[in-house]
Amino acid sequence: MNWKTFFALLARDRHVVRRNLIPMLLQNLLQPLLFTFVFGRVMTASGMMPAAYKSMLLPGVMAISMVLAGVQAVAMPLITEFQFTREIEDRLLAPIEIGWLAVEKIVAGMIQAMFAGLVVIPAAWLLMGSGVHLDFGRPFEFLAVALLVALFSSSGGLALGCSVGQTQIGLMFSLVLAPMMMFGCAYYPWSALESFPVLHIAVLVNPLVYASEGLRGALVPNVPHMNTLVVIGALAVIDAGLLVLGLRKFRQKAVS
Amino acid sequence: MGIGIRIENLRKVFDTPPPMAAGGAGFSFAPVRKGPKKKTELVALDGVSFEIRAGEIFGLLGPNGAGKSTTIGILTTRTRPTSGRVFIGEFDVWQQQVEAKRLIGVVPQRPNLDFALTAREILTFHGAYFGQSSKVREQHADRLLEQFKLTDRATHMVRTFSGGMMQRLSIARAMMHDPEVLFLDEPSAGLDPQTRLLLWEIIREYNRQGKTIVLTTHYMDEADALCERLAIIDHGKIIAEGTPQGLKAAIPGGYIIRLRFNRVDAELTSELSAIGGVTQVRVLDETGADVYADRGGQLIGPIVNAAQDAGFEVHDVHISEPSLENLFLHHTGRSLRD
Numbered sequence: 001m002n003w004k005t006f007f008a009l010l011a012r013d014r015h016v017v018r019r020n021l022i023p024m025l026l027q028n029l030l031q032p033l034l035f036t037f038v039f040g041r042v043m044t045a046s047g048m049m050p051a052a053y054k055s056m057l058l059p060g061v062m063a064i065s066m067v068l069a070g071v072q073a074v075a076m077p078l079i080t081e082f083q084f085t086r087e088i089e090d091r092l093l094a095p096i097e098i099g100w101l102a103v104e105k106i107v108a109g110m111i112q113a114m115f116a117g118l119v120v121i122p123a124a125w126l127l128m129g130s131g132v133h134l135d136f137g138r139p140f141e142f143l144a145v146a147l148l149v150a151l152f153s154s155s156g157g158l159a160l161g162c163s164v165g166q167t168q169i170g171l172m173f174s175l176v177l178a179p180m181m182m183f184g185c186a187y188y189p190w191s192a193l194e195s196f197p198v199l200h201i202a203v204l205v206n207p208l209v210y211a212s213e214g215l216r217g218a219l220v221p222n223v224p225h226m227n228t229l230v231v232i233g234a235l236a237v238i239d240a241g242l243l244v245l246g247l248r249k250f251r252q253k254a255v256s
Numbered sequence: 257m258g259i260g261i262r263i264e265n266l267r268k269v270f271d272t273p274p275p276m277a278a279g280g281a282g283f284s285f286a287p288v289r290k291g292p293k294k295k296t297e298l299v300a301l302d303g304v305s306f307e308i309r310a311g312e313i314f315g316l317l318g319p320n321g322a323g324k325s326t327t328i329g330i331l332t333t334r335t336r337p338t339s340g341r342v343f344i345g346e347f348d349v350w351q352q353q354v355e356a357k358r359l360i361g362v363v364p365q366r367p368n369l370d371f372a373l374t375a376r377e378i379l380t381f382h383g384a385y386f387g388q389s390s391k392v393r394e395q396h397a398d399r400l401l402e403q404f405k406l407t408d409r410a411t412h413m414v415r416t417f418s419g420g421m422m423q424r425l426s427i428a429r430a431m432m433h434d435p436e437v438l439f440l441d442e443p444s445a446g447l448d449p450q451t452r453l454l455l456w457e458i459i460r461e462y463n464r465q466g467k468t469i470v471l472t473t474h475y476m477d478e479a480d481a482l483c484e485r486l487a488i489i490d491h492g493k494i495i496a497e498g499t500p501q502g503l504k505a506a507i508p509g510g511y512i513i514r515l516r517f518n519r520v521d522a523e524l525t526s527e528l529s530a531i532g533g534v535t536q537v538r539v540l541d542e543t544g545a546d547v548y549a550d551r552g553g554q555l556i557g558p559i560v561n562a563a564q565d566a567g568f569e570v571h572d573v574h575i576s577e578p579s580l581e582n583l584f585l586h587h588t589g590r591s592l593r594d
Contacts, residue, residue: 008384009385012370019372077372085366087368087371089368092334093360094385094386255333255334256270
């Protein structure tokens with residue numbers, strides 16, 4: 001394994017991200033944070049939502065931000081770089097097995113997803129005012145879930161980025177990401193779907209459900225949430241599947 | 257030392273449209289039954305074998321879609337061969353990719369620069385991928401930017417560059433890690449004549465350091481001026497291989513002597529046809545005729561004498577050496593530009 005090349009590839013991505021930091025943060029965080037403000041502040045202050053909603057909402061918003069950040073950090077550049085211009089070729093020709101380039105993309109995406117998730121905590125806290133009660137008593141559980149969510153988002157980004165063409169980016173958002181966010185139990189706990197039995201089961205194919213529920217379990221354990229072991233198990237299986245799929249798609253795209 | 261290349265019985269069949277690098281027309285369409293559905297397959301390379309010697313400038317010459325870019329793609333790990341093997345030095349390119357990649361620099365047909373970076377960063381990051389220390393890569397980048405006349409645009413994002421500048425930067429990037437073998441796929445496409453000459457000089461200079469150069473072109477003059485040896489490829493097959501001179505000499509009557517007289521008639525043409533070495537005389541108009549012959553300069557004396565003896569006056573003589581254009585025509589019955 002050629003670590004020098006691997007870190008040089010990572011340094012290139014860091015350099016590019018740093019150059020586009022502000023637009024990237026706006027792209028990934030503005031929407032969830034606006035939602036946080038409207039539902040966590042406006043609706044609760046006006047009494048239309050109970051104050052406890054704030055604590056329930058924050059882990060969900062964090063999950064959404066992480067997933068958006070990871071997917072976009074990996075998928076969007078890949079879609080561009082695999083297009084007509086084949087910008088990625090210079091890196092494919094670097095002296096490293098090409099699978100490692102995909103791994104590098106995943107690591108870069110995970111770092112960005114973790115960053116986005118961690119930024120959400122203070123930002124949402126500030127936006128929602130008093131009444132958010134987070135419990136940091138389970139740091140390892142939190143870290144494990146957060147890492148699995150980050151891996152899910154960036155390996156999902158890899159699989160998407162290698163399957164979707166430039167003309168289908170809009171479709172990717174409206175067909176994949178939007179339903180995933182709405183039915184991801186980010187804005188409501190999974191138990192809230194009990195009165196919709198079909199939906200209650202159907203949403204279990206959505207990885208964001210485990211992300212939201214897992215972070216909820218780690219940060220606000222008093223809110224009803226899924227068993228953390230189930231969450232970790234499900235995320236691990238999803239991560240492994242997406243990783244294998246993403247790597248295979250990447251190889252297919254990389255070599256004609 | 258220098259690194260040679262060996263290509264053994266290479267075959268490539270695309271079952272989806274070929275990559276854009278492989279160009280368009282000229283493939284042979286071979287519909288093959290595969291499963292219940294009929295599938296159209298494109299045979300891009302059909303049993304190609306040849307060797308490129310260490311330290312030579314080797315040209316792959318052929319029309320669009322002949323299989324040049326596919327060959328380069330396979331040699332540079334970007335296109336997987338359907339069957340056959342390729343070696344760069346001692347490394348089997350598809351078994352020992354990383355080792356092979358260390359030895360090669362690649363200039364693709366279309367610039368594939370990293371649009372998220374500046375010109376300078378493209379070079380320095382490329383150096384970093386190959387493990388160069390920051391000092392070395394700064395030095396190399398400065399030297400190459402200077403050599404390719406890009407110093408004043410070094411800090412600009414490459415998306416603002418003109419086509420020629422991108423092409424120059426692609427070549428600079430390929431040389432950044434000082435590869436033993438440099439692949440250039442249609443290097444002078446889209447370059448102005450002046451830049452083209454600059455490029456030729458840079459290629460020759462790089463070759464003088466003992467590096468192997470492999471280039472593809474469909475320009476006869478480029479192949480002629482630059483390459484020590486050539487392979488002519490058409491429809492995925494090598495149809496001729498050798499030095500430019502050797503290849504040209506292989507065509508019977510490869511010289512064309514273009515003549516101007518005060519007048520031309522049947523008597524003159526029969527006089528000229530009778531000269532030893534002349535294969536054909538073709539009348540162009542009232543004063544012009546082309547003599548096809550197996551020799552050039554040596555025939556001028558006899559031609560002038562024969563014309564004078566018959567009462568004709570020679571006004572102008574132009575000898576065209578056997579050209580690769582003629583050679584391609586000779587082998588395929590088609591012009592290169594068809």
